Each structure stands twice: as structure tokens, then as C-alpha cells.
Amino acid sequence: MARSDTVYVCQSCGGVHAKWAGRCDACGSWNTLVEESGASAPLGSSAKAPSRSTRRSRLELVDLGSATEDPKRFETGLRELDRVAGGGLVPGSAVLVGGDPGIGKSTLLLQAVALLAKAGATAVYISGEEAADQVRRRARRLGLADAPVALAAETSLEVILDGLKKETPDIAVIDSVQTLWSDQLAAAPGTVAQVRACAQELVRFAKKKNTIIILVGHVTKDGQIAGPRVVEHMVDAVLYFEGERSHQFRILRAVKNRFGPTDEIGVFEMVDAGLQEVANPSALFLDGRGEAASGAAVFAGMEGTRPVLTEIQALVAPAAFGTPRRAVVGWDSGRLAMVLAVLEARCGLGFGGRDVYLNVAGGLKINEPAADLAVAAALISSFLDTALPAEGVAFGEISLSGDVRPVGRADARLKEAAKLGFNRALAPEGVEGAGVKVDSVSTVQALVRRLGQDAV
Template sequence: MARSESVYVCQSCGDVHAKWAGRCDSCGSWNTLQEEASSEAPLSSQAGVRKRTTRRSRLELVDLGSATEDPARLQTGIAEFDRVVGGGLVPGSAILVGGDPGIGKSTLLLQAVARLAYAGAKAVYVSGEEAADQVRRRARRLGLSDAAVALAAETSLETVLDGLKAEQPDIVIIDSIQTLWSDQLAAAPGTVAQVRACSQELVRFAKKRNTAVILVGHVTKEGQIAGPRVVEHMVDTVLYFEGERAHQFRILRAVKNRFGPTDEIGVFEMADIGLREVANPSALFLDGRGEAASGAAVFAGMEGTRPVLTEIQALVAPAAFGTPRRAVVGWDNGRLAMVLAVLEARCGLGFGGRDVYLNVAGGLKISEPAADLAVAAALVSSHFDTPLPADGVVFGEIALSGDVRPVGRADARLKEAAKLGFKSALTPAGAEDSALRVTGFSTVQALVRHLDPDNQ
């Protein structure tokens, strides 16, 4: 009989420790070690041992160049969702969707699975957090009560798998993976062992039965999907549903996708009847923009293959206390420190004794370096109290030497700006567009001289 000793497993990274400690040595997280039985084994491991002792299965090899047709994707009819997953759901794929509580994950997936059911697909929605009547009420509120979606409120993995094998659906929603548990493990639901084992069995079911399985995952306070990171390696696609509660829009972003691009986003707007897709995100992010004011610059960015325009706001004010503040919303704090250092060292602008506040309007999070020039233009505009042209856009990357470097897809950025009625652009040197008045800069010093009112 196997000994049942206790080990301590980190709930953040999954590392195993022989004794409890306040801090995990592997990932550095505090108070994440939980006691679990060391005799736990993956599901179906005993059956696997019996098979290996009786006979050996032969490894099947296929030719890499053999022609195979791509399976028809399951298109939900929600263009923003289908764009992010690569053109529709691939049969036999496993997708992990994470997001903050109440952001709209369940609403989006219920709308998607109902659309598939309308199209004739066999759909199953398994909820481990809500009763079936609660899901029905949400569907009724969204106007989807007539969709042929089979509902189940269950948390036992064995019961769920037995039901799915009998039903043989085309798509399955598991909401959420942290609520499932297996009776073959002594750990509590939501622990690393349970999440890893349940995810493994569901991914195996998806591959063997050619069923698209979507797993909903909780997120930690740092914004990462809770549980072991090995789950993200198991699945084919990892999606994050982002958004601020104070704003009406939501963003579906792909961070891993074996069947499509990983830099696409889908934009949705929260309405009374659920999530509504936004065909023109630039118009939404720029909605309510008033007259030209100092410290405001319109950034022409790229999200995947889609150009997105948004407003970057900066405020430079005298420090009320001895230590100046640096507050950033929607951009990288370290990137702001770099741009401020370049403006101080290369252009002679003093920000050391002044508060600096930076905000990306609408709650959008920007990560591409092409926003450097727009941030610098907003900071310089606020510093001189000189507004930028209301009909202009800005983009470009700034080097530590003060040079302004070109960025990719400049033509797409300028075409999007022209389509929305903008007339001018501040860009790296070399960018051209017949529809806009383009002013190119090779250095950030040239940008400061262009915006300095004393030089005009």
C-alpha cells in the first residue's frame, strides 16, 4: 500500500516542497503553499500501468508532407470573437478564457454558444458556479432562451465526462475549470493538482472526440490565470477578456493561439442586452473628444492587423510636496520613465521637480513602443501648455539616443487616421501619405523645437 505523506504545493507555480514555508523558492510568491497528499497520481494512471504490463502499443508515424484537409471551423457569427480565435473554433481544440470577475466572460461565451446552436451545432454549457435556472435567466435576459443549448450544473469531473461522451457535442463550455474536482484526487477543488488533472482530462476528451472545449479560468490579483501555468501549455489557445468596470467596452485578447495570430483583439461594448461587438474601435475610443487641449495627443496604434486610434493624455504640474509623483494608467511605468529621461537628458526639459500624470483615454492598455512619440508629444505639449493640432495623429518609437525610429504598418495607421477625418500626422522621418500632411522627425529634439511656442 502506498504511503500517504504530505507535501506542500505552491498554488501559483505548482512547485512541490517537502515542508511548509511562507515563501515559494521557485516563484517567490508568499503564502501560496498548501498541504496535499503525496500519493496523488494523474487520472487513469493505474489503468495505464495495467496496459503497459500486458501489451505495448505501437507508435504510429505519419509523413510530414502527407496532404490533409483543414477541418471546417465553427463560426459563431460574432465577428470580433471569430477574429481573435483565427476565423472560428477548430474542432478538437481546447481554449482557455480568463478575465476579472464580472467582466462578462460567461455572457460572451453564452452568446457565442447560442449562436452556434442556432447554426445547427450541438452545444453543451456546463456551469460549476451557477445553477441551471440562473443560466436560463441570463439567456432569457439576453434574448437567447430559444437556443438549443444543453445546460448542466455539475462539478464532478467524472460525471461531466460521462455525460459529454454520451451527448457527443460539437462544442462544450466549462465554467469554470477551478470548480471541477475529481474523486481520484484528495486535494480540494481549485488546487493545483485538481486544476491540472481536470484540464488534462478535458483536453484529452477534446482531442479524442473532436470536440471544441472552452475552459473558463479565474484570474489572480496580478491579472494572470489562476492555477498552474502548465494548463496554458496544455490548451491550444489562451484568451484574456479585459476591461475596466468604469468603461463600457471590453477587449478580448489572444496571448496564445495555435490556429491563428496572437496579436489580434476583439472589441465589445457592454449593453443592456449583453455584449455588442464594435466594428470601429477607433471611433469608440475617441468618442467625446472635445476641442484641442494641451497634453492630449491621438496615438495611431496597431492591434494585430487592425489600426486603432486612441487619445493619450498627459499632465505636468508643479509638485506639491518634496517628491514628485509619477502616475500611469494604460501604459508601462518603466517606459514613461525612459521617455522622461530622454526628454531631460537630450532636450533639456526639466521634469525632476514636477508631477507627471499619464492616462490612456477609454481604459485601453497600450504595449507597443510606437506610442513613445505620442507620449513625448503629450508631455511636451503639457510642459509648454501648447495644444497639439486637433486633427493630427502621432506615432513613432524613441531610442535612448533621442532618435525617432520608424515603426511597422505606418501606411495602415495613416489610412485609418484619414478615414476618421484627421488631416495631419507627426511621424518618424520617411513616412508618406497623400491624404495627410505628414511631418517627419528624425530626433526627439526636432519634435520639441516643433512644439516650442518660442520657435513658432
């Protein structure tokens, strides 16, 4: 019996199946298996592998301690982008940039390549979603029409590679990788096989020609870059461009970077002339903060090496229905459930019959556990209907026993608070700061007593 050349590839994880099924056995996703030709199956599938050459190459080994120079980076002129990239873009690197539709990915990259081109670098911008005239009109709107950037509108991988090999630019932007297709594969554009194969060829070109390749990727409903996760493993850096359309600022965050840290963020503000850098994000996040009100606490956080102050808002209200509601924006809902459980078990505060709403002002997403104390202070303030000091900040991690544990970089947090006019801080014991009066709290019980005294 002849063997079928058809395989079924999961569009979520890239898993290969011999027959169709409603659910992928690898990742558990439903209705994600798409029929593809066996010739387009990824490596490791049941497709027939090419025969190996009888000639063997010798493996070349080098000394680990041999001296190598650090690569010279290309500084884009956008300090926030250079900060996230680790000091600039490295020649021969591949960068994957993802974000929601309309968030400003194309605008950011067009500004970056235009500034690089004005500085003397050869830059190419290839769009698979827009015509060249559309990109040119956007450049005129951003005031970048005089930048010597080569434009092209193409989706064929072979045509793109032929053009790049002739030009050999310093930097090339591909917008986006989901629109590319190769005539060597029978799969449709945007499928796992096409995305993986096209990304692999572009990364190989970047390494051979020492060209910076920036790939723009679509995101799914979950906020993850669409396509197989193996693409994120191929590239050297993965950057996410985050933000809400209702807010004027955008955040560039690195989740993978082989040439720099992965905990830095860059903050941009969307204005009429494009994206503008924000030198002091704390002032932006606290902009418009009114008089002291119950349920509002200022958190002194850290984003990489940069201290960032933002307001955390909490509202505790009687539940209108039998089941109390928990709504969280900008923080981990599981972390909120833990803080509420600690306050109920250790302090006797009854949140069981009350709705709890928590919001991080400005749309910033906080991931570090140092926000526990600020969240607890905001919840207690709303529960007791008493306002926290308007000139105070809070930071500290809360354990399940109710203890407040110290966090790193306390001096940098307090210096940022003092620079913005804050002179008080709720912090774990042992924290000292010049110019800021530190109110040390060792347990959540001590926090409740302190805030209860302020209420009296």
C-alpha cells in the first residue's frame, strides 16, 4: 500500500500528526490541525529525510578562553529602543517584534530604520501588508520622507532574499513574517510550515551576511506571537510592544535577548508625529493624580534597572449578588487572591461578601511580587475608607504567614520617590533612605494597625 504524503500540522504548537483529529495531542488545542503536504513538514516529522553525503566535514573546535571582541552595535537614536536591545542592535542578529494590531510596531521600526539610514547605515524596509506608497505616506506624516531608506512591497521569500543578497544592507525590516511564503512549500502563507521555513532562511541570511534582520510578528488573542514557538528560539531577541489604544503611551519589553538583559522596558508616548520617547516614565504614570483618596497607593517598582512609580487603585464594595466579584487590571489575579486570603486569615478582614476591584493606573502591567504591600495597603485603605498619605509610596513582598519580606533595589526605589516629591514610604524592616521617612512594617497586622490609626 502506498504511503500518503499528507500530514496534519497543529497551527498552535507545530506538532505533526499522521491523521486529522479535533484536538492536538501535543498542546491540547482544538481545531488547529491543518492538512499539509509531507514535503512541507517540519524537521523531525515523518517526511522522508534527504540522503546524507558520504563526505564528512571535520568539526572545528576553538578554545573557550580565546579573546573575542564585543560586536559593535548600531545605535538607532531611540534611546528607549537601544536600552531594551542592550545598548543597540548587534550586526548579524535576528530580532522578532510582536504586538497587538495598530499598537505602533510599524511606526516604531520605520522611525528606527530612518534614523539609522540618516546616520549612514544602509536600511531596507520590506512590507508584506502595505503598498510602498502607504509606507511612504506614513514616512511623510512622521517627517521622515528625506531618510534614504529603500522600500519594497513583497511577500515571496525567494524574491526578498535575492534582493537582500544584491544590496546586503546593514539592517532590514520584514513586516510581517506571517505574510511571507516560499514556493518550495505547498502550505499556504501564515501556516506553521511557511512561518518556520521563512524565518529560518532569513535568520540564516542574517548570520551569513552580518545583516540585522527585524521580523514583525502578529499576536494571538492570548497576547503571544502567532506561529510556532520554535521561531522565538531561532531569533536572538524577542520584543513585545504593549499598550492600550485608550492610553497614549506604549511599552517595549524584552522577553528574550542574547545580547542584553531581559527585564528592561522602554516607554514611548503616541503623539501626532509618531512615537516619542519618555525619559521619566514615573511622571507619566502619575500624571493626573488628584487629591488623596481611599483605595489609592503609589507603588515604587523596578523595571529592569529603571525605577518606576505608578498608582495602584483598589475598590472594596458590598457584593450586589450572592457571589462576590474579583476584577483585576494590570496585575496577577492569582496574586490578588493570595493577598486577600492573607488579609482575611491573619488580620480578620472580611472580603468574602464584598466585591474587589484592582487597577494599575495608566495600563502598566506589574509582574514583581514587591507590589504586594502596595496592593494590601490599597485594599485596607478602601476597606477602612481612609486615605493613605498623598506623599507616601509602598513596596514589599507579603508571605503566606503574613510577614513582609524585603525586596531588592530598595535604595533606587526610594531615590526615585524622593526625586518626584514623595517623603514617606511603607517598606519592610531594615530599609533606609536619604530624604524619605521610612515607616517599617514587619507584618500585615502591623500594616492594618498603622492604617487604622490614621483612620482614627
